[in-house]
Amino acid sequence: MKKLIIILFLLNSYLSSAYSIQPDVFIQSTVNRASDILSKDISKEEKIEELKSVAKETVDIRGVGFYSLGSTRKILNDNQKEKYFELFENYFLKSFSSRLSEYTNPKIEVQSKKVINKNYTIVNSVLASTPNRPEVKIDWRVYTKNPDDPLIRDLIIEGLSLARTQKEEFSSILNSNEGDINSLFKVLEEFSKN
């Protein structure tokens, strides 16, 4: 019986490690996909649409949305939360893919990774230099709670966190409107429409 338990335990460990995706491999494969899209001979609008579908699969948009709201997320009711996520997803996908679409054939190489805890790993990568700009260091905060389905939660470009910048932007809008969540809804809606 004891032997059987040990075998089952080992088998389980083997299977879980065999199916889990390493965060650095996940990031390299994601950037390769994005790079392929950006080097395709298609219109900018088509590139944006394809990039959006990659982002939907690989970014924890809901998690980033929660984080960007700061402490306000704790006081929203369920209806407000659902409305927020609908608006946030549209805003995020548009903003994220539009930023990326400016690059043509970017070469990103994953260099190393640092496990923070069981939920998070930071993957370090470098965007190769071109004649017009120097090398850019990009770090990825990967959410690894479910090792089979890692998700990106933040991009840290040359030490500057996009999620933190977004959070402070949202906070600024909320503060200048006495914390009214509807003011943020309006801004997000307008951004996605334009």
Added chain:
Amino acid sequence: MLKKLIITTIYIFLLAFNANAGSDGELVLKDNQQQEIKDCFETLNRKTFAFNKGLDEALIKPIAKGYRNLPDTIQKGTSNAVRNLSNLITIPNNILQGDVKTAIINTSRLVVNTTIGLLGTVDVANKMGFPKYVKEDYGQTLGKWGVGPGCYLVLPVLGPSTVRDTAGSFANIMGGDPWYNASVHGNNEFLSEGVYITSKALNGIDFRSDNLESLDNLEKNSIDFYASLRSLYLQDRENKIKDNQRGSIEVIYKKDEEDWEEIENK
């Protein structure tokens, strides 16, 4: 004489204001405390920001675009020369931060680039394998010494800053920048205040030219451009003071680490 007195008074005011603000929780004087930099003058800052943006659109951006069209050798030479001059501020700050080794390296870099590198237009030191150059300034030194950033400020023309960093900039014209001293008070036929101002303007144009696309992209994809730039400036200064070349998780997220742990995606 009067000019110096006014500058000294402003400098003392800024540092005194900084220390007072610290007492009501707006400032952080210790390294490990949680930092929250307040935008105490937000209304005025936003107006100055709008003015700077107008100035940028009307004057600085078109000049930066024109500069971008100059031959690469001229752009590279200008960029190298203004960077070489910045050694004159970096070196005293290396010493003030207790980093004598880097001060010696940067002094050698300055000598090599100014002589063999034709007044700094060619970065010979880099080709010789000197370590990567990292700029330092008096604001960073004050930060290293434990002085908190104080309130966020937007300066006319110069852009984002904090009370501490503005005080640091005043140190440059109070004797802390040998290039300023030599140009303005040097009493020689080759240098003048005009030469100093031109070198600073070229530095600004060079920076703007390097960031034409990235700033346009940021503005286009921001829902509050002012808040985005404020966040990025403050993150960058924090990294520089802590000498984090690619940022560190502790600096970037600070108290947010709890937030990240708490957030589920379901």
